[in-house]
Amino acid sequence: MHISEDFIIYFENNLPYLIDVKNKEEFCIHDKSYFEAILKYLQNGSLDAKIRSEFLENNLIVKQKIKSISKYNNKVADLFHQASNNILKSFSDMDRLEFAENYLMASISLKENPLPNQNYSVEYSEDELVHLPEPTKEKYNKQSLFEVLDRRKTIREFYSHTVETQQLSDLLFTCFGYFHRHKDNETEEYGVFKRRTSPSGGCLQSIDAYLVIFDVADIAPGIYRYDAENHILCKERDGITYDELKDLLIGQFFGDNSSFGIFLAGNLEVFTWKYKTLRNYRVSFMEAGHFSQTLQLCVIAENLNCWISGAFNDTKIEEYLNIRNKRVIPMFYVAIGKGKYKRMNRIMTEKRNELNLV
Ligand SMILES: Cc1cc2nc3c(=O)[nH]c(=O)nc-3n(C[C@H](O)[C@H](O)[C@H](O)COP(=O)(O)O)c2cc1C
Numbered sequence: 001m002h003i004s005e006d007f008i009i010y011f012e013n014n015l016p017y018l019i020d021v022k023n024k025e026e027f028c029i030h031d032k033s034y035f036e037a038i039l040k041y042l043q044n045g046s047l048d049a050k051i052r053s054e055f056l057e058n059n060l061i062v063k064q065k066i067k068s069i070s071k072y073n074n075k076v077a078d079l080f081h082q083a084s085n086n087i088l089k090s091f092s093d094m095d096r097l098e099f100a101e102n103y104l105m106a107s108i109s110l111k112e113n114p115l116p117n118q119n120y121s122v123e124y125s126e127d128e129l130v131h132l133p134e135p136t137k138e139k140y141n142k143q144s145l146f147e148v149l150d151r152r153k154t155i156r157e158f159y160s161h162t163v164e165t166q167q168l169s170d171l172l173f174t175c176f177g178y179f180h181r182h183k184d185n186e187t188e189e190y191g192v193f194k195r196r197t198s199p200s201g202g203c204l205q206s207i208d209a210y211l212v213i214f215d216v217a218d219i220a221p222g223i224y225r226y227d228a229e230n231h232i233l234c235k236e237r238d239g240i241t242y243d244e245l246k247d248l249l250i251g252q253f254f255g256d257n258s259s260f261g262i263f264l265a266g267n268l269e270v271f272t273w274k275y276k277t278l279r280n281y282r283v284s285f286m287e288a289g290h291f292s293q294t295l296q297l298c299v300i301a302e303n304l305n306c307w308i309s310g311a312f313n314d315t316k317i318e319e320y321l322n323i324r325n326k327r328v329i330p331m332f333y334v335a336i337g338k339g340k341y342k343r344m345n346r347i348m349t350e351k352r353n354e355l356n357l358v
Contacts, residue, residue, distance in 0.1 A: 001061050001062070001063060002061065002062050002063075002065045003041070003042075003060065004059055004060055005065075006021050006022040006023075007020055007021065008021060008079055009029075015029070015030070016028075016035065017029065018060075019083070020058075021079055023059070023088070024083065024278070033051075034051065037051045080281075084277075084279045084281055085279075087277075087279060110273070113273065115192050115270070116269045118205065118228070118267075118270065119230070120225060120229070121227040121229075121230050121234050123234070124235070128234060129232050129233065129234060129235070130224065130232065131231075132232065132233065133165055133169045134169070135172075135173030135231065137170075137174075139301070140174065140298065140301045143301050145297075148297050148301050149297070152296055153305070153341060153343075154306070154307055154308055155305045155340060155341060156307055156339075156343065157254065157339055157344075157345045157346055158254075158256065158258045158305070158339040159257055159337075159340070160215065161215065161257075161259055161337050163216045163259040163336070163337065164217055165216060165217050165218050167304075168216050171295070171302060171336075172209065172228075172231070173231060174294075174298050175196075175197060175209075175294050175298050176226055176228050177196065177231060178195070178196060178228060178229070179196055179197050180194075180195045180197075181194065190203065193205070197294050198287075199290055200287055201280075201284065201286070201287050202271075202283075205228070206270040206284060206287065207264050207288055208225060208226070208266075208267050208328060209225070209263075210224070210226070210236070210262065210263040210265050210323075211223065211226060211260055211261070211262055211263075212261040212262070213260045214240070214258060214261075215259040215260070215337070216259060216260050220239075221238075222235055222236070222237050222239050223235075223237040223240060223322075224236060225321075236322040237322065242256045242257070245261070247313070248312055248316050248320060249333065250313055252309060252311065253347070254309075254335065255333075255335040257337065257339075258335040259304075259337035260335075260337070261333055261334060261335040262333070263317065263321060263331075263332070263333050264288045264292060264330075264331050264332040265321065265328050266284045266285075266287075266288060266328065266329050266331050267327070267328050269326070269328070272327075284331070289332075292332050292334060296308065299334070304338060305336070305337065305341070306334050306335060307335040307339070308334050308335075309332070310332055312330065314330055318330065
């Protein structure tokens with residue numbers, strides 16, 4: 001017999017909880033005799049008959065260990081992967097009509113609670129708001145997709161450049177704004193949900209853009225949250241230096257001299273309105289990936305360059321973005337400006353040469 005490897009134990013308020021990652025179930029262990037039984041089993045292999053049958057029934061102990069490879073080469077990542085694997089609630093055994101009915105009924109029950117507010121600027125005073133110029137839509141028409149894809153590259157060295165407010169407005173609107181709103185029957189088709197140029201899990205639009213402004217005409221350096229609903233920037237913090245950015249990005253200094261950057265942040269209040277299982281972790285990051293790619297392509301179409309980073313100090317960023325006590329998390333950073341079309345920063349190249357590395 002083996003203790004199953006599908007369980008995690010964690011503690012909260014001095015109480016142990018057991019998570020069955022395979023069956024996505026969670027139990028609070030109020031009765032400490034279960035713990036004592038496990039300890040005794042570990043010491044001498046003996047298990048009280050009643051507890052043994054309970055453990056067997058709940059798969060806490062298994063007769064045979066199932067051999068499986070470590071997918072991530074990391075135990076916690078494997079457990080996490082397993083916990084977010086397989087949607088257990090399946091409609092597979094239903095015919096098409098039954099599927100349609102069940103799916104629609106599940107969607108209707110969601111709407112009993114209103115979708116969280118995404119009209120962010122109402123939370124700020126007028127002097128904290130930057131009203132962006134009306135976005136223009138035409139310019140991206142002039143470039144072929146192929147040409148833009150061909151020029152996309154992660155660069156790691158920027159030089160000083162002031163980005164026009166209009167460019168920022170166009171980029172934000174195209175990548176994070178409600179771009180399709182003008183279309184006939186769009187509202188009719190989507191109801192409370194709105195679409196943007198990137199796809200969105202459940203059409204919840206849970207990716208928020210937090211801007212780090214260094215050098216954009218007529219906008220003071222600082223950190224701003226984009227209100228897509230009203231096409232307005234909402235100030236979170238005055239001023240930021242490249243050294244501070246470097247610190248947030250665990251020492252990576254490749255954002256030096258960038259004109260601005262965007263933290264893609266997951267608004268989990270919006271997201272968990274619909275998605276409540278551990279699998280939501282996958283969906284929210286996939287959504288950030290889609291938004292990042294659209295943003296990078298539009299940055300290239302603007303004749304600018306970008307550097308991207310998924311490596312950063314989340315806790316420090318939460319403080320800078322003012323989201324520590326909000327249900328919002330940073331997911332990805334895109335630094336934007338004019339730069340050298342090179343993979344490596346000059347400092348890295350010089351160091352590589354000095355150390356005689358290939
Ligand atoms: C999810 C993800 C995370 C990344 N994180 C970093 C990072 O922390 N620092 C960095 O310099 N580049 C980062 N990159 C950029 C990759 O190194 C880069 O995409 C890769 O070298 C290929 O180059 P290309 O983007 O020019 O095609 C990341 C890319 C992705 C997709």
